Amino acid sequence: MRALLENHRVIVCTGSGGVGKTTTAAALGVAAARMGKRVLVLTIDPARRLATTLGIANSSDDVRVPKQSYAGELYAGTIDSARIFAEYIQRHAKSQETVDRLFANALYQQMATTLSGSQEFTSLSKLYDAATSGDYDLVILDTPPAAHAADFLHAPAKLNAVFDSAIVSMFMGRSSGFGLAASAWKQGMKLVLGALNFLTGSSFVATFNDFFSAIDAIAPDIRETNLAAHELLLARSTAFVLITSFDAAKIQEGEAFHDELAAAGYQLKKVIVNRAWPQWTPFTEAEQNAAQRALKSASGPELATLHARLSSYYSARAGLHTRFDDLMTVPEMDDDIVGLPALEQLASRLVPDA
Amino acid sequence: MQANKTTDQRAQRPSLHGRAVHRIVFVTGKGGVGKSAVAAATALQYARAGHSVLLVELGSRSFYGPLLGLPVDDVPVPWLENIGVVRWDVEGALREYITHYLMFKAAADKILGNTVMKALVAAAPSLAELAMLGKLTAPMRHTWYKRDVDVVVIDAYATGQFMALLRAPRGLAQTASSGPMHTHSTEIVRLLGNPDICEYRLVTLAEEMPISEACEMAGEIRAETGIAPKVYCNRLLDLPADMADLPASAAAAPFIAHMQRIAKRQRTSLAALKRLGSDRGGPVRCLPLIPTVDADELLKGLADALDSVSRVVT
Numbered sequence: 001m002r003a004l005l006e007n008h009r010v011i012v013c014t015g016s017g018g019v020g021k022t023t024t025a026a027a028l029g030v031a032a033a034r035m036g037k038r039v040l041v042l043t044i045d046p047a048r049r050l051a052t053t054l055g056i057a058n059s060s061d062d063v064r065v066p067k068q069s070y071a072g073e074l075y076a077g078t079i080d081s082a083r084i085f086a087e088y089i090q091r092h093a094k095s096q097e098t099v100d101r102l103f104a105n106a107l108y109q110q111m112a113t114t115l116s117g118s119q120e121f122t123s124l125s126k127l128y129d130a131a132t133s134g135d136y137d138l139v140i141l142d143t144p145p146a147a148h149a150a151d152f153l154h155a156p157a158k159l160n161a162v163f164d165s166a167i168v169s170m171f172m173g174r175s176s177g178f179g180l181a182a183s184a185w186k187q188g189m190k191l192v193l194g195a196l197n198f199l200t201g202s203s204f205v206a207t208f209n210d211f212f213s214a215i216d217a218i219a220p221d222i223r224e225t226n227l228a229a230h231e232l233l234l235a236r237s238t239a240f241v242l243i244t245s246f247d248a249a250k251i252q253e254g255e256a257f258h259d260e261l262a263a264a265g266y267q268l269k270k271v272i273v274n275r276a277w278p279q280w281t282p283f284t285e286a287e288q289n290a291a292q293r294a295l296k297s298a299s300g301p302e303l304a305t306l307h308a309r310l311s312s313y314y315s316a317r318a319g320l321h322t323r324f325d326d327l328m329t330v331p332e333m334d335d336d337i338v339g340l341p342a343l344e345q346l347a348s349r350l351v352p353d354a
Numbered sequence: 355m356q357a358n359k360t361t362d363q364r365a366q367r368p369s370l371h372g373r374a375v376h377r378i379v380f381v382t383g384k385g386g387v388g389k390s391a392v393a394a395a396t397a398l399q400y401a402r403a404g405h406s407v408l409l410v411e412l413g414s415r416s417f418y419g420p421l422l423g424l425p426v427d428d429v430p431v432p433w434l435e436n437i438g439v440v441r442w443d444v445e446g447a448l449r450e451y452i453t454h455y456l457m458f459k460a461a462a463d464k465i466l467g468n469t470v471m472k473a474l475v476a477a478a479p480s481l482a483e484l485a486m487l488g489k490l491t492a493p494m495r496h497t498w499y500k501r502d503v504d505v506v507v508i509d510a511y512a513t514g515q516f517m518a519l520l521r522a523p524r525g526l527a528q529t530a531s532s533g534p535m536h537t538h539s540t541e542i543v544r545l546l547g548n549p550d551i552c553e554y555r556l557v558t559l560a561e562e563m564p565i566s567e568a569c570e571m572a573g574e575i576r577a578e579t580g581i582a583p584k585v586y587c588n589r590l591l592d593l594p595a596d597m598a599d600l601p602a603s604a605a606a607a608p609f610i611a612h613m614q615r616i617a618k619r620q621r622t623s624l625a626a627l628k629r630l631g632s633d634r635g636g637p638v639r640c641l642p643l644i645p646t647v648d649a650d651e652l653l654k655g656l657a658d659a660l661d662s663v664s665r666v667v668t
Contacts, residue, residue, distance in 0.1 A: 018386015313645030
């Protein structure tokens, strides 16, 4: 784990919702700062208390995490998708008129927040800016909540489809060439517009037209950013970490994700099973028996039974089959992780030699 | 005899303007709270009560397939008695929709195979969501669309995406101000707000983030549909009331300390859910942690718990 932090410039924390990605990303940041790195942790929608700990509860800029004393320095930032998208457009649009038209468009208003891929796009664009700014030795990215770990990887492709130059051109009524191909495109366009017109009425199609003509100007930049971010993700200096929980479905999903990453050329360097068991879980039979005896005499049979049931549950979970041979299991930390000391405790678990 | 019985049951099935009606149960919640397990247990609960149930998962890959060891795809596969499991994705739903309105399949295939269309579906998220809801409510809107079940249980998306799903038809009805899609969106908005048809189950855990998301979401669901969701607090431990005063004897001290923290967290969480008031449909429903790694055992245990919902907080 230490080598992972030592040898990479970007770490992407992936995993499906509710597995503790954000907290793990923050703890990895703490570990890296202890190792002397200038590190930035980019989080998405952190729990309020974690945001407070990191000093980003009331700030949309990257800030130095308060109350720290590490060999290096820990910074944190949140990714506010709608704001970053708006800034991106402000920065890349050729004229204020384009910006105004776009912001007023009904499709844009949906898009900035809910378009599949827009959150991922803003994350990647922010990651790219931070990683290439020269301000940090390491940037750790927490990925947007998704049903599946792999959703993050497919997002840029989805967004690219929207901003495909040929499609934008077709919507703008420009022909991208002559001959059969161009005429097939036109035919396809006519068919789609006909269907849309019929199903939705002409005002909807007009909104579409307006959207695409406004987006036309910045589409090349979006494609370029997407491409650059994609290259950054493929770079040898970028490592993926998968955070998962201990249940059969999540482990299977993790295995499928691993194959997908490998096939696409990304490097999954670590699989972390989070909250694998509570810290009290007995490791030996002697420990188990001692706890049972103590519970029976001190608090009656009720808690003793619960202790026995939970112990065997956690040991059954630990025995679940997995293809990963290098699983890192992290016990459930005491209660919610509140404050920097708790993050440091988790960091010590994740990277004992930091 | 069997045939007669079926006919009788059909006759009892409620109808809306002469169209067959089945109940729709949406199950949602933050990622990781056990939403899919509660959805499957809900299906089991309805099936045990004698209803025929369709358990639907949304998206391009199946969660239930590996979990239940079934080949779950776009045609329902039988799971237990009276339950079929199916996976719906956007493209399939949209294809169905367009096929019907353009009357012939060749055109639908051509349009959906078209890169332009794919871009449009990606660019207009509500289009994809409307397709899903359109498929779901089709039997109630069209006489030609048959779905021979009493209840459809949907393992719906998590928080943000679920709200986008619920809001899509209203948004689309405004953007597309005429045409069949406008009519359908308006109809869907009405159906989603009909308490005789739709039920919303919101699952959470007794933890900070899931609770704050659930509280926010309960209000949003009610505001959007007019129906307050039933709230389920999942994976609760049944702990003695006098936890705080227990002597912490050495060998069990870490366990007791942990249970005391859980007891406290459960209390604050349930109190927060109680404060939801009219944003919550009925009492807070408590579901126990079922300590097993066996999927069947887990789902049956959860269905038992749903049936009894013995420990309700009113």
